[in-house]
Amino acid sequence: MTQSYQTIILEPPVAAVQLIRLNRPQAHNALTSLLLTELATALEAIASNDDIAAVVLTGGDKVFAAGADLKEMAALDMVGVLNDTRPAIWRRIYQFPKPLIAAVNGYALGGGCELAMHADIIIAGDSAQFGQPEINLGMIPGAGGTQRLIRAVGKSLAMKMVLSGEFISALEAKQSGLVAEVTVPEMTIERAMKLAQTIAQKPALAVRQAKDVLLKAFETDLEAGLQYERKAFTVLAGSDDRNEGINAFLEKRKPKYTGR
Ligand code: DAK
Numbered sequence: 001m002t003q004s005y006q007t008i009i010l011e012p013p014v015a016a017v018q019l020i021r022l023n024r025p026q027a028h029n030a031l032t033s034l035l036l037t038e039l040a041t042a043l044e045a046i047a048s049n050d051d052i053a054a055v056v057l058t059g060g061d062k063v064f065a066a067g068a069d070l071k072e073m074a075a076l077d078m079v080g081v082l083n084d085t086r087p088a089i090w091r092r093i094y095q096f097p098k099p100l101i102a103a104v105n106g107y108a109l110g111g112g113c114e115l116a117m118h119a120d121i122i123i124a125g126d127s128a129q130f131g132q133p134e135i136n137l138g139m140i141p142g143a144g145g146t147q148r149l150i151r152a153v154g155k156s157l158a159m160k161m162v163l164s165g166e167f168i169s170a171l172e173a174k175q176s177g178l179v180a181e182v183t184v185p186e187m188t189i190e191r192a193m194k195l196a197q198t199i200a201q202k203p204a205l206a207v208r209q210a211k212d213v214l215l216k217a218f219e220t221d222l223e224a225g226l227q228y229e230r231k232a233f234t235v236l237a238g239s240d241d242r243n244e245g246i247n248a249f250l251e252k253r254k255p256k257y258t259g260r
Contacts, residue, residue, distance in 0.1 A: 007035035016053040016200040028066035029059045031111045040092035053200035056192045058103040067110025103192035104128045105185045114143040123192040124170040125185030131167035152178045203241035204259040
């Protein structure tokens with residue numbers, strides 16, 4: 001990847017997995033417009049790069065991300081917020097079609113928690129803390145936190161977090177379904193990379209369809225979701241990889257996937 005960024009670091013890809021590090025340590029990875037734009041731009045480039053099958057997104061050891069950059073936020077009045085381009089940038093991040101795994105150590109607060117929730121899977125170090133403390137600033141979550149958190153952890157815990165601003169631990173996040181796995185902090189990125197590499201070896205079209213259909217569950221009722229699943233299932237029946245997968249099983253050999 002030739003483009004260089006100021007606020008994120010793209011490590012050399014390993015086994016078709018791209019590790020992206022948020023890189024504003026001086027401000028605890030507070031999410032400026034520039035950082036969000038660079039992240040969205042990087043993800044869009046990865047989306048059309050056939051050599052990368054999955055992404056791991058991480059922050060620092062003590063802070064994943066401390067939320068929206070409050071210096072930028074302070075400069076926005078009501079009209080500024082109304083005309084803010086950031087919702088469109090968040091949408092670009094959400095539309096990333098390949099698997100996105102967040103490896104979270106330390107604080108994931110406000111927009112930082114919301115960014116982690118934009119990932120498909122969260123792996124957390126046992127020191128991680130998740131919170132939506134916007135209420136302490138006279139605000140509410142603004143990057144989908146009210147909607148995604150309640151879907152992830154349920155009504156009571158989401159209400160507690162958003163109304164009180166209290167953080168939850170990695171363990172509580174795991175128990176409530178916000179995160180998939182808790183590791184020792186030294187292993188968070190490694191585990192996320194391993195998981196991403198496992199997914200990267202799966203047939204890409206099926207992975208993409210699975211992500212797309214799973215996310216639809218947040219947007220539709222059961223009947224519409226089941227129809228959507230049916231259509232995606234039918235589309236995959238026309239893929240080479242699906243035929244290769246079934247044939248390889250029946251012939252007791254390893255499948256050779258081509259991504260077609
Ligand atoms: N913004 C800007 N700078 C921040 C920051 C932030 N969110 N968080 C930390 N920093 C800066 C601090 O100002 C400090 O800078 P200097 O004073 O050294 O210049 C440096 O990072 C270190 O911070 P601390 O001294 O506070 O470090 P501690 O280790 O003592 O504490 C902490 C770590 C993470 C607990 C603490 O920094 C903290 O509470 N940070 C703020 C957390 C927070 O309230 N986050 C929610 C922000 S509101 C929207 C989309 C999204 C959002 C809104 C709208 N739209 C699309 C409409 C999201 C809103 C939010 O996230």
